[in-house]
Structure formats: structure tokens, C-alpha cells
Amino acid sequence: MSDTAPSLDQVRREIDEEVRAKRASGALPPSLERELDLAFDKFAPVGALDNDFGEALKAADRAAFVNVAVPTASSKPGVSFVKRLLRKAMAWYLNYLAQQVTAFGSATVRALRALGERLGAIEAQIGEVRPAVDDGSERPPVAPDLSEWVELVVARMNGARGRVLHAECGDGAMLRALTAAGVDAYGVDPRGPLVDGAVAAGGDAWPDDPLAHLGAVADHGLGGLILSGCVDRLSLARQRSLVELAARKLAGGAPLVLIGTDPRAWERVTPALEADLAPGRPLHSATWQHLLERAGFAGVAVTDGRVEGLERVPDSAAGAAVINANLDKLGQALFGPATFAVAAVRST
Amino acid sequence: MSAVHQFIPSFVSRDAIGAHTLQVRSVLQEMGLRSEVFAENTSPDLEPHSRPYESYRPKPGDWLLYQASTGSKVAEYLLGRPEPQIVNYHNVTPASTFGRWEPRLADEMADGRRQVAKLASVARHGLAVSQYNEAELKEMGYRSTSVTPLLLDFSTFDHDVDRPTLDWLSRLRDRGGASILFVGRIAPNKAQHDLVKALIAYRTLYDPAARLHLVGGASSPAYFDALRRFVGHTGVRDSVDFAGSVSDAVRSSYFRGADVLLCLSDHEGFCVPLLEAMYNGLPIVAYASSAIPETLQGAGILLDSKEPVVVAAALHRVLSDEALRSRLVEAGRRRLADFSLDRTRRTFAEAISAVLAEGAG
Numbered sequence: 001m002s003d004t005a006p007s008l009d010q011v012r013r014e015i016d017e018e019v020r021a022k023r024a025s026g027a028l029p030p031s032l033e034r035e036l037d038l039a040f041d042k043f044a045p046v047g048a049l050d051n052d053f054g055e056a057l058k059a060a061d062r063a064a065f066v067n068v069a070v071p072t073a074s075s076k077p078g079v080s081f082v083k084r085l086l087r088k089a090m091a092w093y094l095n096y097l098a099q100q101v102t103a104f105g106s107a108t109v110r111a112l113r114a115l116g117e118r119l120g121a122i123e124a125q126i127g128e129v130r131p132a133v134d135d136g137s138e139r140p141p142v143a144p145d146l147s148e149w150v151e152l153v154v155a156r157m158n159g160a161r162g163r164v165l166h167a168e169c170g171d172g173a174m175l176r177a178l179t180a181a182g183v184d185a186y187g188v189d190p191r192g193p194l195v196d197g198a199v200a201a202g203g204d205a206w207p208d209d210p211l212a213h214l215g216a217v218a219d220h221g222l223g224g225l226i227l228s229g230c231v232d233r234l235s236l237a238r239q240r241s242l243v244e245l246a247a248r249k250l251a252g253g254a255p256l257v258l259i260g261t262d263p264r265a266w267e268r269v270t271p272a273l274e275a276d277l278a279p280g281r282p283l284h285s286a287t288w289q290h291l292l293e294r295a296g297f298a299g300v301a302v303t304d305g306r307v308e309g310l311e312r313v314p315d316s317a318a319g320a321a322v323i324n325a326n327l328d329k330l331g332q333a334l335f336g337p338a339t340f341a342v343a344a345v346r347s348t
Numbered sequence: 349m350s351a352v353h354q355f356i357p358s359f360v361s362r363d364a365i366g367a368h369t370l371q372v373r374s375v376l377q378e379m380g381l382r383s384e385v386f387a388e389n390t391s392p393d394l395e396p397h398s399r400p401y402e403s404y405r406p407k408p409g410d411w412l413l414y415q416a417s418t419g420s421k422v423a424e425y426l427l428g429r430p431e432p433q434i435v436n437y438h439n440v441t442p443a444s445t446f447g448r449w450e451p452r453l454a455d456e457m458a459d460g461r462r463q464v465a466k467l468a469s470v471a472r473h474g475l476a477v478s479q480y481n482e483a484e485l486k487e488m489g490y491r492s493t494s495v496t497p498l499l500l501d502f503s504t505f506d507h508d509v510d511r512p513t514l515d516w517l518s519r520l521r522d523r524g525g526a527s528i529l530f531v532g533r534i535a536p537n538k539a540q541h542d543l544v545k546a547l548i549a550y551r552t553l554y555d556p557a558a559r560l561h562l563v564g565g566a567s568s569p570a571y572f573d574a575l576r577r578f579v580g581h582t583g584v585r586d587s588v589d590f591a592g593s594v595s596d597a598v599r600s601s602y603f604r605g606a607d608v609l610l611c612l613s614d615h616e617g618f619c620v621p622l623l624e625a626m627y628n629g630l631p632i633v634a635y636a637s638s639a640i641p642e643t644l645q646g647a648g649i650l651l652d653s654k655e656p657v658v659v660a661a662a663l664h665r666v667l668s669d670e671a672l673r674s675r676l677v678e679a680g681r682r683r684l685a686d687f688s689l690d691r692t693r694r695t696f697a698e699a700i701s702a703v704l705a706e707g708a709g
Contacts, residue, residue, distance in 0.1 A: 008649065012650075015658070015661045015665055019658050022661065036545045036582065040574070043573075044448060
């Protein structure tokens with residue numbers, strides 16, 4: 001053994017460093033790892049359930065028939081004759097039993113088939129009411145503009161004890177701001193091309209579904225959490241799960257910032273494709289506030305974003321004060337703030 | 349003279365549990381106990397050493413020892429027996445790992461776990477081959493448990509090599525590129541698809557000529573089919589060798605001709621190939637799941653993640669750092685000593701003595 005060899009812990013740390021360097025170099029795009037996952041899943045028999053059911057029914061149908069014509073062939077002299085004799089002699093008895101067993105088997109298969117059809121009808125109905133699933137991976141990769149919230153997020157996350165996760169991180173602009181401020185931040189986003197960009201720009205980003213990633217993180221393992229993007233289009237059930245997961249995964253005292261889109265502004269600012277295919281709709285800031293407080297977050301505070309108002313008249317114009325005041329009121333009523341941030345702290 | 353008779357679902361010679369059962373019988377006989385093996389299925393070469401389980405005829409003072417690794421009729425039989433029982437738990441693969449691929453096998457596995465749990469009510473003691481397995485026994489309600497490793501005769505690792513296989517591996521090595529080895533059945537819980545992903549990352553980042561050798565027969569046809577199609581789809585067909593179920597000599601050749609053993613299994617109750625790698629001086633990189641960290645105990649690089657880039661970086665480190673490689677091989681040799689047959693037989697005998705003494709008291 002070489003005495004100069006480093007300890008295994010040291011080796012593991014060096015491997016981690018090597019992984020970070022390789023990722024930063026873009027030599028293995030994160031989207032390739034995701035593509036490999038998807039490629040294998042394509043061959044996995046997850047969608048084979050319906051076919052299996054049909055095949056299983058056919059097999060049961062075939063097995064439901066009890067054949068009383070017992071084979072009588074034999075290589076030994078005379079045995080075949082005896083077998084035929086026995087079969088003939090017992091036919092009345094075996095037929096009687098076989099008819100009942102066959103009837104039972106056939107009735108059971110019929111019942112199963114009827115059950116399958118009713119189940120199929122229910123699944124079809126569920127399919128109609130279930131919104132189209134859009135995990136973001138198929139959407140055109142448009143990086144969200146979170147520049148308005150950088151200052152607030154950095155202020156909240158500064159001094160976080162532990163790693164800070166940004167889900168969804170888009171092109172990593174927020175991650176870069178956090179890293180520049182000395183925060184140990186990483187991000188996930190289901191859109192591979194955006195993540196590749198974030199990595200190329202030096203961010204620690206992963207192609208992953210935010211909820212799935214959060215679910216895999218160790219309980220109380222996060223020093224801070226930023227949620228954006230996904231919060232607007234998840235179904236209500238998953239939005240609530242997200243809050244519960246956030247509460248479970250954040251360490252006591254860790255900050256959370258949720259950047260959401262106001263429902264009134266959502267259709268105005270969201271690309272039509274994304275809005276139409278989203279399985280859910282955004283929630284009002286007051287609703288997030290309520291959900292976070294109920295999940296055990298403290299100091300929940302809402303900050304409204306910029307209002308894109310109507311163009312004001314110059315102050316020098318006649319009646320400018322009155323006109324501008326009315327324009328402001330009109331702008332507020334028509335547009336309101338497009339986004340908001342809900343900041344909170346995980347109770348200890 | 350009291351007796352401890354063993355019951356086993358499948359008594360097969362080229363199987364670690366079969367070999368363990370033979371060793372256990374020898375230990376029990378050395379302790380002055382009568383001991384026979386009763387099995388549901390027996391491979392032809394072991395037929396002189398076993399009897400059908402239904403032929404068991406009880407005598408006063410008998411104890412029954414069940415080698416538990418799958419669902420079986422033997423377990424159902426034992427559940428109805430009045431004799432004091434011991435369960436030697438080798439772990440049953442969780443049904444969830446197979447459910448998607450082989451529903452019928454998954455049902456068998458679920459049955460196996462249910463049977464082991466049911467036996468908790470009649471067994472006096474649970475012997476587990478690892479602490480990981482012991483924790484499962486406790487979870488299933490076993491009140492008295494202990495850890496006794498598999499009884500493995502390392503000389504069975506020491507076969508003559510198959511010359512053509514070794515020559516072929518040498519020629520591949522001469523052409524350049526690392527030979528990465530995994531030994532185990534092709535099954536979802538062994539996650540060979542993750543090995544392929546890691547190979548692709550390793551070839552992309554470090555060694556375009558690297559190869560993966562998968563030694564072991566398929567226990568899930570559906571998974572094997574998906575794996576082969578995945579390999580074809582990802583363009584590494586020529587770099588992945590599906591060796592299948594091989595003779596002991598060919599297996600030895602692979603261990604001697606490879607550069608590293610890579611194990612990314614999601615579930616292993618013990619993982620004998622790790623010990624074979626240690627025996628053959630092969631460094632190990634493994635994913636830290638189930639009983640693997642316990643079996644390795646520092647005799648390999650343990651990974652908390654199976655992400656291809658992480659595995660690739662670990663492989664690169666082990667294959668390019670001669671000092672680390674020597675250190676791992678040396679650590680493997682030391683770890684192997686913990687499983688020496690003398691030591692494990694003694695541990696087993698002590699555990700059985702304690703159980704019998706408590707039973708007598």
C-alpha cells in the first residue's frame with residue numbers, strides 16, 4: 001500500500017471537484033444525462049398494462065375450458081386400451097364436473113371483461129377531465145426574466161446556512177447573482193437547453209423536475225429555497241404538495257422566496273402555448289401566503305412587482321396632476337403588478 | 349444428540365446460498381449435531397446431499413433452520429411445523445424493483461417477504477448475513493437476531509481460467525480502453541442500465557475505447573430486452589459485452605482480465621461478487637445502496653449518486669491513480685480476511701450454540 005495515497009474521503013471530495021469541473025466545462029451536457037434517462041424509459045414496459053390485461057383475459061378464457069379428453073397414448077402394450085376404457089367409464093362423472101368448472105371459469109372471465117370495460121370507461125372519463133400534462137420539458141425554452149427580484153432574493157438568501165435551491169432556475173441568472181453574493185446555490189429546471197446554458201455560464205444547474213428533485217432532497221437538508229416558474233402552472237394538488245415539501249426539506253430558520261405570477265396578469269404575460277397546456281393555473285399571493293402559513297412558515301410577507309402603467313402626460317401639461325393620477329388608477333385597475341414575491345422563513 | 353436440519357427452497361451448487369448451506373451443515377455436524385438438508389428443488393449434483401422437504405420425519409430435540417431468500421412452499425410447510433425454528437435470512441429482493449418488469453416474479457418476491465415476516469411468529473431466532481438484513485428482520489418483528497456472514501470458501505473463487513476468454517480480454521486491453529466489469533444476474537434491482545449510462549459518460553469524458561462486461565444470466569427477460577435495445581439505441585453495442593451465464597473458469601477470467609468492478613445495484617442483501625473482486629485484486633467502485641457499504645467497509649470507492657458523470661469521474665480516478673488502486677486492492681484483501689471461512693464458521697457456530705442454549709434453558 002502506498003503511504004502517500006490520500007484518504008478515501010479526500011478522494012471522494014476530489015471526485016466531486018472533478019464532477020463540478022467537467023460539468024462547468026460542458027464536456028457532458030446535462031441534457032445528455034436526461035436524454036439517457038428518457039431513452040431507457042422509452043424501452044421500459046410502463047405503458048404495457050392495457051395490453052397485459054387483454055392478454056391476461058385471453059389466457060384466462062383459454063384456461064377456463066376443462067378438457068376431459070385425457071390423453072390415452074402409451075408406449076407400453078395394452079396400457080393405451082386400459083386408459084381408453086377408464087376414460088370411457090369415467091366420462092359421465094368427469095363431464096359433469098368439467099361442465100361446472102368450465103361454467104364457473106367462463107362466468108369469471110365474463111365478469112372480469114365487464115369490469116375491465118367499466119374501468120376503461122372510467123379511465124377515459126378521467127382522461128377527459130384531467131388537464132394535459134406539461135412538465136416543461138417539451139416547451140420552447142424561454143428563460144424567465146426574474147431580474148426585478150434579484151435584489152430581494154439575494155437579501156433574503158444571504159447568510160443561508162446550507163445549500164440554496166432555485167427551482168426552476170431557467171438560464172441561471174438568479175444563480176449567478178446568488179453565487180456572486182457568496183451564497184452556495186444550485187438550480188434545477190426541466191428544460192435541458194436552458195440548463196445547458198446555465199451550466200455553460202458557470203452555474204451549478206441540473207435538468208430535473210422541480211417537485212421530483214425536491215422530493216429526493218434529504219429532509220431539512222436545504223439552507224434556502226427559491227420557487228419560480230413551476231409554481232404558476234402546477235395543478236392545485238401539486239402546488240399544495242410543493243408547499244408541504246418545501247416545509248419538510250428546509251432546515252429550521254431557512255428562508256424561502258416564492259416568485260409567482262398574478263392570475264390576472266398570467267394570460268397577458270405567458271406564451272399562449274404554455275398557458276393553454278399548463279395543467280394548473282397560478283394562485284393569488286394571498287393564497288400562497290395562506291398555504292405557507294398553514295405549512296408552518298413564519299414572517300410570511302408579500303411584495304408586489306412593478307406595474308406596467310399607462311404613459312403619463314408631462315407635468316408641464318395643463319391638468320397633468322389630475323390626468324396622471326387618473327392614469328395611475330386606470331393602469332393599476334387594468335394591469336396590476338404582473339408578478340409578486342412571497343418571502344417566508346421555515347419555523348424552527 | 350439434538351439435530352438442526354436445514355430447509356431450503358432451491359439447493360443449487362453454483363449458488364452462494366447453496367454453498368453456504370453445505371458449509372452450515374458441516375459446521376453443525378462438527379458441533380456434534382445431526383444435520384440434513386431438505387429442499388424443494390435440488391440441482392442433480394447435490395441430490396446425494398439433500399432430501400425432498402416433505403420427507404422430513406420429526407424426532408424429539410429437532411431444530412429446523414430455514415435458508416430464506418425467496419417465496420417458497422418450504423416456508424409454508426415450516427409455518428405449520430411445531431419444532432423450534434431459526435431463520436437464516438439472505439434477503440428477498442423487494443417486489444417493487446421487479447413489479448414493472450416481471451409481475452409474476454414480483455408476486456413471488458412479495459410472497460417471500462410475507463413468509464419471512466410470518467415466520468417471525470414461530471422462529472426462535474433470526475440469523476442475518478448482514479446488519480442490513482438484520483435490520484429488516486427486526487422490522488418484520490423478529491425479537492432475537494444476530495449477524496453471521498455467509499460461509500464462503502474462497503478457494504471456490506480460485507478456478508483455472510478459461511484461456512480463450514482471458515486471451516480475448518488481453519487482446520482487447522492491448523487495443524486500449526478500460527475493461528469495466530459487473531457480475532450479477534441481469535435484473536432490474538442490479539440496474540445494469542445505469543452501468544451502461546455510466547459507460548457512455550466515461551467514454552465521452554475520458555476513454556472512448558472503454559468497454560463494459562456484463563457477466564450473469566438474465567432473470568428478467570423483459571428487463572434484458574429493454575437493456576439490449578437501450579444499448580443499441582445509444583450506439584454502444586460494440587462496447588457492451590453480454591457474457592450471459594458462464595462457467596466458473598470463464599467467470600474467473602473476467603475477474604482477472606478486467607480493470608475495475610463497477611456495481612450500481614439498487615438492492616443487494618450481501619453481494620458476493622464484491623468479495624470475488626477483492627479476492628482477484630480488482631478495485632471496486634460501487635453505489636452505496638442496501639448492504640453494499642457494509643460489505644465493502646472502505647474496500648472500494650462508494651458513491652452516493654449514480655449520476656453518469658459522477659460514476660465516470662470515480663472510474664477515471666480509480667483507473668488513473670495507481671496509488672489509489674493499490675490502496676483499494678490492499679483494503680480489499682484486509683476486508684476479505686473478515687470473511688475468511690475459519691472466522692465465519694466460528695461466528696456461525698457461536699451463534700447457533702447461543703440459540704440452542706437459550707432454547708434449552
